[in-house]
Amino acid sequence: EVQLVQSGAEVKKPGESLKISCKGSGYIFTNYWIAWVRQMPGKGLEWMGSIYPGDSDTRYSPSFQGQVTISADKSISTAYLQWSSLKASDTAFYYCARQLMVTTNFDYWGQGTLVTVSS
Amino acid sequence: NFMLTQPHSVSESPGKTVTISCTRSSGSIASNYVQWYQQRPGSAPTTVIYEDKQRPSGVPDRFSGSIDSSSNSASLTISGLKTEDEADYYCQSYDGNNPVVFGGGTKLTVL
Numbered sequence: 391e392v393q394l395v396q397s398g399a400e401v402k403k404p405g406e407s408l409k410i411s412c413k414g415s416g417y418i419f420t421n422y423w424i425a426w427v428r429q430m431p432g433k434g435l436e437w438m439g440s441i442y443p444g445d446s447d448t449r450y451s452p453s454f455q456g457q458v459t460i461s462a463d464k465s466i467s468t469a470y471l472q473w474s475s476l477k478a479s480d481t482a483f484y485y486c487a488r489q490l491m492v493t494t495n496f497d498y499w500g501q502g503t504l505v506t507v508s509s
Numbered sequence: 510n511f512m513l514t515q516p517h518s519v520s521e522s523p524g525k526t527v528t529i530s531c532t533r534s535s536g537s538i539a540s541n542y543v544q545w546y547q548q549r550p551g552s553a554p555t556t557v558i559y560e561d562k563q564r565p566s567g568v569p570d571r572f573s574g575s576i577d578s579s580s581n582s583a584s585l586t587i588s589g590l591k592t593e594d595e596a597d598y599y600c601q602s603y604d605g606n607n608p609v610v611f612g613g614g615t616k617l618t619v620l
Contacts, residue, residue, distance in 0.1 A: 425609065435546070435554065435599050437609035449608055485553055493603040495544045495559035502553050 412486030531600035
């Protein structure tokens with residue numbers, strides 16, 4: 391059974407760093423892209439970027455380029471999304487999702503990680 | 510960059526049929542596949558339609574997708590509405606410069 395299991399909710403202060411994770415199982419991790427999708431409170435879905443763990447090829451949305459870093463450790467089938475300096479506006483749910491190619495359907499989703507940034 | 514525009518909300522009664530549109534601002538809707546996702550409150554999205562009109566296993570045939578080149582739009586049609594269909598629905602597509610573009614989402618209320 392394909393599963394994407396994300397790390398738990400986080401509460402951080404502005405300026406702090408953070409790295410959240412998404413562990414894949416039930417499939418060959420290096421054969422699929424992993425995307426990160428943001429959903430701000432009461433708002434829609436926004437694609438942040440995608441990584442291909444097989445060769446670490448990474449694509450970013452222009453809106454998020456330079457704001458976050460997407461990485462993966464294929465040895466433990468885990469993708470990451472990290473911030474070096476959080477802002478209150480980063481408060482959101484973050485979902486990881488699997489794609490066969492960077493342009494194709496998100497066929498499996500993680501359960502989401504709520505990140506709250508507040509002083 | 511292109512945009513996908515959806516109605517903010519739609520509502521219909523149980524047992525009826527509802528159609529949600531997704532209009533592409535530039536470029537042909539038929540050039541790149543469209544996906545549709547359902548997001549129930551408090552849950553992650555799931556796919557209800559992929560590649561314009563394909564249904565994943567487990568999605569009832571009450572859900573169907575189509576493309577209309579004349580209006581440059583995609584549509585998600587849900588027939589025999591059930592209260593469990595009440596959710597937010599998002600369309601998604603791409604082009605050569607934009608790997609992933611989401612529509613703004615449509616809130617479906619089944620009254």
